Amino acid sequence: MPKYREIFPGTFTMLNAVCGYISILLTLDGEYINACWFIILAGFLDALDGKVARLSGVTSRFGIELDSLADFSSFGVAPAVLIYSLKLEALGKLGWIIITAIYIMAAGYRLAKFNLYADTEEKREFVGLPVPGAALTLVSFVIFCYSLWGQVHYPELVVSMIILFAFLMVSQVEYDTFPEEFSTRQNRIKLLVLTMASIAIIIKPRLVLFPFFGLYILHGMLREFYRMFARGVEKVTARSNNREENSDQ
Numbered sequence: 001m002p003k004y005r006e007i008f009p010g011t012f013t014m015l016n017a018v019c020g021y022i023s024i025l026l027t028l029d030g031e032y033i034n035a036c037w038f039i040i041l042a043g044f045l046d047a048l049d050g051k052v053a054r055l056s057g058v059t060s061r062f063g064i065e066l067d068s069l070a071d072f073s074s075f076g077v078a079p080a081v082l083i084y085s086l087k088l089e090a091l092g093k094l095g096w097i098i099i100t101a102i103y104i105m106a107a108g109y110r111l112a113k114f115n116l117y118a119d120t121e122e123k124r125e126f127v128g129l130p131v132p133g134a135a136l137t138l139v140s141f142v143i144f145c146y147s148l149w150g151q152v153h154y155p156e157l158v159v160s161m162i163i164l165f166a167f168l169m170v171s172q173v174e175y176d177t178f179p180e181e182f183s184t185r186q187n188r189i190k191l192l193v194l195t196m197a198s199i200a201i202i203i204k205p206r207l208v209l210f211p212f213f214g215l216y217i218l219h220g221m222l223r224e225f226y227r228m229f230a231r232g233v234e235k236v237t238a239r240s241n242n243r244e245e246n247s248d249q
Contacts, residue, residue, distance in 0.1 A: 012049035020074030075135035076107035088155035106166035
């Protein structure tokens with residue numbers, strides 16, 4: 001019976017990989033917006049496969065490795081192909097090859113690191129920007145631009161986002177996971193925010209997705225800056241206290 005239960009999360013993982021493949025095909029055909037939506041669908045399926053695996057009690061190392069391979073295709077390669085195929089200004093052909101290759105390498109590194117920590121602190125917080133978060137922000141920006149202007153504006157911003165996301169994926173910046181239980185006040189606040197964001201996304205998905213994912217990334221960065229500032233203040237305070245103790249002696 002347990003073997004049959006493994007089919008359910010595996011099905012979501014495989015559908016995730018198929019969505020990434022379809023997205024690449026659509027990109028090659030010039031259907032950029034549809035390609036973006038298939039990456040977003042892959043993100044939805046990726047969120048479901050982990051939940052289904054835990055609910056069915058069939059979480060395994062094989063499932064984690066398979067999920068990473070699907071994520072590499074859907075959130076690493078597919079967005080890179082999409083961004084390259086848009087043929088934006090600001091960089092030449094070689095420049096876009098290099099910049100998207102950097103993104104792919106960072107995504108591969110992040111997924112490999114996730115597998116190492118999958119049974120430890122990654123359950124509490126993501127260490128480094130999750131690859132789906134980076135990909136969904138990029139493709140939602142494309143949808144956002146096409147919805148407002150009919151094409152992607154500000155190619156310099158796209159370059160900046162790719163470089164920033166690549167750095168964040170390989171960094172030690174911590175990002176929130178979706179809470180498994182809501183007994184704490186912090187998790188209840190997260191649930192309220194996610195509920196309000198979901199309603200807004202349902203009403204205006206083309207305009208709300210990018211700000212939502214952008215705020216998620218910005219929140220992690222600001223929280224990390226605050227932690228660095230707090231640690232700096234603690235070190236300065238500790239040094240001042242030590243000097244006062246030494247002078248008293």
